Amino acid sequence: MENIYLILGIFIVGGYFAGLLAEKIGLPKITGYILLGVIFSPSLFGLTIPEKIQGMGIITEISLSVVAFIAGGSLNIKTIKKLGMPVIWITLIQGLGVWLFVGFSVYFFYPLFSTIGKSELFIMALTLGAVALPTAPAAIIAIIHEYKAKGPFTSTLLSVVVLDDALAIIATSISIGIAKSIVGSGSMSILRELRRGSLEILVSILIGMAVGFLSKRIMHYFKSSSSLLLLVTGSIFFSTGLSNILGVSYLLSNMVFGFFITNTFSFSDKYFTSIKEVEELIFVLFFTLAGAHFETVALKTAGILALIIVIGRVSGKFIGSYVGGVVSRAPENVRKYLGFALLPKAGVTLGLILLVLELPEIKDVGIIMINGILASVIINELISPPLVKFALTKSKEIQV
Numbered sequence: 001m002e003n004i005y006l007i008l009g010i011f012i013v014g015g016y017f018a019g020l021l022a023e024k025i026g027l028p029k030i031t032g033y034i035l036l037g038v039i040f041s042p043s044l045f046g047l048t049i050p051e052k053i054q055g056m057g058i059i060t061e062i063s064l065s066v067v068a069f070i071a072g073g074s075l076n077i078k079t080i081k082k083l084g085m086p087v088i089w090i091t092l093i094q095g096l097g098v099w100l101f102v103g104f105s106v107y108f109f110y111p112l113f114s115t116i117g118k119s120e121l122f123i124m125a126l127t128l129g130a131v132a133l134p135t136a137p138a139a140i141i142a143i144i145h146e147y148k149a150k151g152p153f154t155s156t157l158l159s160v161v162v163l164d165d166a167l168a169i170i171a172t173s174i175s176i177g178i179a180k181s182i183v184g185s186g187s188m189s190i191l192r193e194l195r196r197g198s199l200e201i202l203v204s205i206l207i208g209m210a211v212g213f214l215s216k217r218i219m220h221y222f223k224s225s226s227s228l229l230l231l232v233t234g235s236i237f238f239s240t241g242l243s244n245i246l247g248v249s250y251l252l253s254n255m256v257f258g259f260f261i262t263n264t265f266s267f268s269d270k271y272f273t274s275i276k277e278v279e280e281l282i283f284v285l286f287f288t289l290a291g292a293h294f295e296t297v298a299l300k301t302a303g304i305l306a307l308i309i310v311i312g313r314v315s316g317k318f319i320g321s322y323v324g325g326v327v328s329r330a331p332e333n334v335r336k337y338l339g340f341a342l343l344p345k346a347g348v349t350l351g352l353i354l355l356v357l358e359l360p361e362i363k364d365v366g367i368i369m370i371n372g373i374l375a376s377v378i379i380n381e382l383i384s385p386p387l388v389k390f391a392l393t394k395s396k397e398i399q400v
Contacts, residue, residue, distance in 0.1 A: 015284035028385040037291020063286035065240045068251045071137040072258025090324035091163040097320025103129030105312035123179045130175040132313045134168035139344035153395035204248045208256025211239040229274040306375030317342045333395040340391035343384040
């Protein structure tokens with residue numbers, strides 16, 4: 001099956017019915033989307049050509065950009081102020097928890113299954129812990145919108161997810177600096193990499209604010225809902241393109257764009273209502289394509305490392321979010337169930353690991369790391385959507 005349009009047609013229509021089937025048996029629709037994509041994975045049944053699937057990367061990037069915009073638009077300053085310190089404490093403690101749990105798990109358990117040098121092992125553990133930190137917004141946004149979840153728990157979840165990405169960029173920058181220091185590139189490399197990460201975050205924020213400001217200034221020319229959709233999608237594309245040119249996070253830029261619009265414009269609802277017209281199409285394409293990247297080879301070659309990463313990350317998210325909730329005196333449902341909802345990971349993690357793999361210092365273990373991350377992402381894509389639904393249900397913010 002080499003025709004890319006035929007593949008897209010099957011993914012869109014078939015994904016819709018797969019979502020309905022998943023809904024019938026009590027699972028989120030995106031689980032159905034993912035499983036349909038898995039069926040069409042080149043490494044599973046050989047139904048498609050790998051190059052064709054890889055050639056759809058632009059769809060994934062567009063989808064993530066729109067999801068980031070929606071996520072940012074879900075965060076209202078008044079709501080964040082009402083939530084208070086729990087968001088900050090939970091973000092910091094669960095982020096540190098993932099970094100430590102994954103890092104220590106890799107360092108102490110992976111050598112039991114494979115021979116590796118001490119310095120390489122330390123660098124691998126440190127960087128894998130950092131890139132495991134972010135929470136993917138796509139699955140969470142899709143499930144929240146599917147079940148129309150709303151309330152303090154949902155707002156806390158969205159706030160932590162947005163802050164997670166910024167924290168992950170900083171953690172990865174620190175890890176890269178330490179890695180370079182270990183191999184003798186200079187004691188100032190940690191500070192230099194931290195400055196680079198901070199600059200990336202700052203530039204992403206400025207892009208999002210600038211695009212939001214310009215979009216607001218010209219909105220009066222777009223009077224109908226269909227023309228407003230052109231403005232919103234065009235602005236998202238512009239934000240993503242400018243971020244890519246400058247080498248910064250387009251996810252963070254679009255999150256800030258959505259955040260800026262929802263908090264500075266009295267008619268912001270029109271922006272987000274217009275994008276809902278194409279929301280399900282985006283979710284179907286994104287998650288079927290994610291499932292189509294399923295690689296049995298990755299599971300075979302890096303299964304042990306993937307399990308170590310998944311177990312360490314789950315432990316860090318659960319324990320960190322609970323401790324953060326206790327320290328900040330968050331509501332009981334946040335303390336008990338937020339960890340379940342923070343498990344999805346995908347795009348940001350893969351982007352950060354590719355950045356780490358540019359280090360010549362870890363070229364010998366790079367293939368092991370990328371396969372381990374890929375396999376862990378596959379596992380997370382399959383197990384996390386039902387757990388997000390579970391968390392929202394137990395927090396009593398959706399009706400099932």
